[in-house]
Amino acid sequence: MSEQPSRRQAKKQKKFKPKARTPRGLRDMAGDELRLQNHMIATIAQVYESYGFGELDTSAFEYADALGKFLPDDDRPNEGVFSLEDDDGQWMSLRYDLTAPLARYVAEHYDRLPKPLRRFQFGPVWRNEKPGPGRYRQFMQIDADTVGAANQAADAEICMMAADCMEALGLERGDYVVRINNRKIMDGLLIAIGLDPEAEEYETTRLTILRAMDKFDRLGLDAVKALLGEGRKDESGDFTKGAHLTPAQIDKVAQMVSIEANDRSHALDAMAELVGGTEIGQQGLAELRDMAELFTTLGYGEDRLAIDPSIVRGLGYYTGPVYEIELTFEARDETGELARFGSVGGGGRYDDLVKRFKGIEIPATGISIGVSRLAAALTLLGKAGAAEPADLIVVTVMDKETRPELMALVRDLRQQGLRAELYMGDSAMKAQLRYADARGARFVVIEGEDERAAGEVTIKDLQLGKEKSAEINDNAEWRASEHAQQQVPKGDLASKLIELTS
Template sequence: MSVDKPASAKLKARQPRGFVDRGPADVAATERMLAVIRESFSRYGFDPVETPFVEYTDALGKFLPDQDRPNEGVFSFQDDDEQWLSLRYDLTAPLARYVAENYDALPKPYRSYRAGYVFRNEKPGPGRFRQFMQFDADIVGAGSVAADAEICMLAADTMEALGIQRGDYVVKVNNRKVLDGVMEAIGLGGEENTGRRLTVLRAIDKLDKFGPEGVRLLLGEGRKDESGDFTKGAGLDGVQADYVMSVVEHQPGIWTTGGELGRVSDWNKQLQRNAVLDEGFAELDALNAAVVAAGYGPDRIRIDPSVVRGLEYYTGPVYEVELTFPVTNEDGQVVRFGSVAGGGRYDGLVGRFRAKPVPATGFSIGVSRLYTALKAVKSPIVDARNELPLVVVTAMDNKSPEFMPGYQAFVSTLRQAKGDNGKPLCRADLYLGSSGFNAQMKYADRRGAVCAIIQGSSERDAGTVVIKDLILGAELAAASRDVKDSAEHKAKQAEAQFSVPVEGLVEGVKTVLARHS
């Protein structure tokens, strides 16, 4: 039996779990970030492309529909002809579809970049969202390791363009062929060992978090954390675990004492060799030689055999951009910030749509996580002071419609005004509500306005306007009683609110803005 809700019942305003609202400061800062990234990618010759939020589910790669509905991980629905559609999980699979669909019309190799939101139908948690923004750059149609070197150098240059100092980041590079060769060497090749291989890779990926001893436990029987929760391990024996650790713990000396470039393969001679392992080391040698020749030393791009990358479609070099400066986490602990971007070679993804294989490589920046990092290093790119200052034009006589055109003339004049640098002087907002003057001033404060423009009947008769410096006014209001009685305070009061002729509006506003520039 249904019960009708009373007519007065209202919907509860609530945000879906795993999604976030963003205010004007975050939106503006993100736009500045995207502009810097876009400019950096463009300098490398990448062109923009935009794909839709929705793709056919079977185009997303490993997320395929079962009999009833697609596998977990994506937000999916059926259209009117019962085709399964999904919100994109990343920006790479849609690119693969786009390239395959437009292959003959595109220049090869094809360099492109994309920015946009992606969606994960996963359990949300702290710092884990169901919608977030990525910014990708990819080279499709180039099988050479030189293309992977380009991506690594692009990643390094982009970090510095965003205000992250050299030494506060590193681009770490590995090769999935090295890891595949390790798996083959310890007897975990073949499809029958897919599950165990993934468990080993997940263990390696925890090296930064748990250290060598923690990884060794995960390679063996398993690891119990501080809370008592037990994670089952890969079940490797001691010899197998030693072999894996001999690779992932080794940090190759890229530079010899004489300053000559050392070969990555110089440090794997003690390992049992196989063709896959040798091919992976050779590709790392070639990539390292390319970036060093271009002036990117190991302080910016370095070989790190513990880099795994989570997605299964990587087929060659993989890379991760890690921020190395310390930050304080929610528990008050000083930790490293960690990864903000990553990617690798995925030669099989575009080939799913075509008869012949198509090589491809690229990387993706996690925009939201990088934004948090830029705030931590106080990058000027996310500083609100980069925004044009706001001026609010109040409407003292907003009950009388005949006076509104005069107020609109003021705000139009300010919007068209230029600063001494030839750029727009400010943003201008005309109060359009019905509240009185005090409420209008609170509105200006809440908007973060630098100053307010006031014209009542007396100012209108005199052909003047009042300019109120809201920042200086707030400082004066907070002054102690003794200070308020001083001559200096009274002089500042005259600066905080003064009259100018209507034709002097722009110059008066410039005077206020100059005080706070």
Template sequence: MAKKPNKLKARLPRGFVDRSASDIRATDEMMTKIRDVYERYGFDPVEMPMFEYTDCLGKFLPDTDRPNAGVFSVQDDDEQWMSLRYDLTAPLARHVSENINEIQMPYRTYRAGYVFRNEKPGPGRFRQFMQFDADSIGAPGPQADAEMCMMMADAIEALGIPRGQYVIRVNNRKVLDGVMEAVGLGGDENADRRLTVLRAIDKLDKFGVDGVKLLLGEGRWEGGAPEKGDFTNGAGLNEEQIDKVLFFVGITNYSESAEALGDLIASSENGQAGITELNTIGSLVASAGYTEDRIKIDPSVVRGLEYYTGAVYEAELLFDVTNEKGEKVQFGSVGGGGRYDGLIKRFTGRDVPATGFSIGVSRLMTALKNLDKLGTDDVVSPVLVTVMDGDTESLGRYQKMVQDLRNAGIRAEMYQGNWKKFGNQLKYADRRNCPIAIIQGSDEREAGEIQIKDLIEGARLASESTDVDNITWRESRPAQITIQEADLLDSVRTLLAQHAEDRRREAEGA
């Protein structure tokens, strides 16, 4: 007897997600509002492919000795390594460099798309996720950085997040470089230790001052003890060095601490230049009406990527949410960016200033769901035209009804299953949340009539016997009516308008 073959097991790859219709609509709604802000600022769309040659992605994430480290890579037929992009900035740098003689500078552009990370997935950490970026290439002054911060603030407010529930925090890598010089970590020989310090500071929100202090020193055990997790090596700074770094990132009022900060980095020309740029950004955004509750100078902002060379900024949401441990925590960052003047130079050999930011689409959508700011529940399910007779002539009549509804701007579909079991058609309509079912059998056809079944009203009437507090403002309507064929469109429009009014009054608590 032949062995029955095993069925293939359907399984979703770890770190990837399937997206539902509501998620897709919510994303489209959110991105349309963001896009409108970018367009208002004079930015234009551009799109690059998901694959780039691995060496073009740069030295910052892919390890050239291990082409699959951190990214998903394949070899071309000419043995060149290609990788799925890990962000949208490196491909933009390649695009600008390749077309630099044709592109009008400053080049103000935005783009959205999926990026990929070949990393271990975990809670809230995915291998594929969407970003929405905006960049200004060829704009050297801090006024371009200030504009980016203002555009981030406007985009967040366009999504319905009010002032007081977000802040754009701004720092400057040059100031941080000055602090590094002040603690003896200047020069190329200390590049790795500087990066360790940056990563430690970036964990301030997660681990607090005590945890960052450990990471600046000898290191930190996950969970606080050897038996609770892995050990992370620290930067190896001494107490005096740690105190200077913590003073810098602990500044909460920049204007009051400016003198002490200036004294700390007095010997650093680069650091002093960073302070001047920060002051200029602060002055520009204030002149445009952006107060400190919207855009704030904050020395604790680091941003993890090494290619930032000047201003860095981060969009943080300030309202509380409950995490997976049941704890109340602040929602935190939903995007950020900064100035990266050296990235394009890798290709062109000449300085091309650039600044930009990236919004984490999935994370921002989660925030909007928490605030109940997504209106995807307003999408009306299609009207269902049922099938009472399956011959070609009858199907043609039903199909014409569907097309007439669609041409009138009404979502509609004809039932495509086994038409002989009419009860299954209504069950299908119920599962699809269809508001209306159109019914025409042979008797109705001979009389030139159509039955319209109001599925929403029918469900309401069915619940009245158990719902003693049923809504009183809505006059009882028949759950099914008979109309003339010529009145189909007007009758469906009227019924859908009544449903919309019902939803509005329910939302108002009438």
């Protein structure tokens, strides 16, 4: 280093203040938003519990090999996951969903668990990918799974429970729909159009086709056709390569995604024609028919549970029925933009997941609901009715020597069932009022010299005062006004507050 540090160096040495900010794609949650999230979790958990599911909590970290990766064509292995190396050299990763930890848990404790196992779990999951508006790298999921049941009653039950959850949260019938498909039908379709499952490039082609079908909802039929053929160029000029199917093959796949989903039996018939006589396709159809029959028997209509051949639901590990919960209403957000919410959760049957650990096939089916997006939707719908906490009472401190007595006063208020706190700062009266206002307090209790001499306290109603102040422009008038307050004998404070609160 030179004798005379440059200005840049001098500047650099001056301060080393860290910048206070949340990491990219992560966020803090407080107040109404947090209360809503807790309320939603409690509501959904109650539905899950009423179906007999029992709660499980697992660690945020899992060994990386236990989480595994499920996309065979993934050209970026191990991306999307937060990982770190433990001091024993083993790699651990933050869970990216709650299903992989469940598979590990089942495999680890298989012998002592009741089968079928019905467990629900909620908690944050982490994904190391590009965040976007309303899309974070940590978010809350709440899952329910049945492990060890191979029949379609287990799948059907989960779909019906998903519908029940939406209504428990206050959504009206028609504001949501659970769309259901079956992986086996799609595999049957691919065989029916002449693809060879033994061919080397089959997996890649299959994924490309499934991805294309998945986009039907968002991009429409023409885009799907382009993606099935040569590929598609989007508005930014970016090119997505296609599946290179023949026009005849494209036509069949297009027919499949275009099937109207309004009527379950018609949808099933139309699907049956397209999968032809393929064994796997027939199997998938039979499974869907079983489910549809249960829906009808139990009175779950087409408006709540629909068969939809364009549902693909991820690509990794699903082996049978797949389903997605979709919000069907539109609403305007703060900026007046039309917001569509689309999928808020989904799931399906994954019969191979535990096999990775145990070597034996253990059938499983389950659902995952994303709490954050649902919360945003409920807020815009005005259905975010999480219970408000009780009215807050802030007791101000006029003379610091009286603090012990005032603490006893707020303790007495609390013992009477009121929500009360003593101002814990050291600032003057005005700041204490501002504090109460910022906290959203309903009442302020003041005991100054005058009151103490009279054995009284002043109760100030901040809500009332705010309404009054709207009509006052002049400062003198403001000062002369009563400030929406009253004086009561100190002994009557609790009962008076209870009276005012109710």
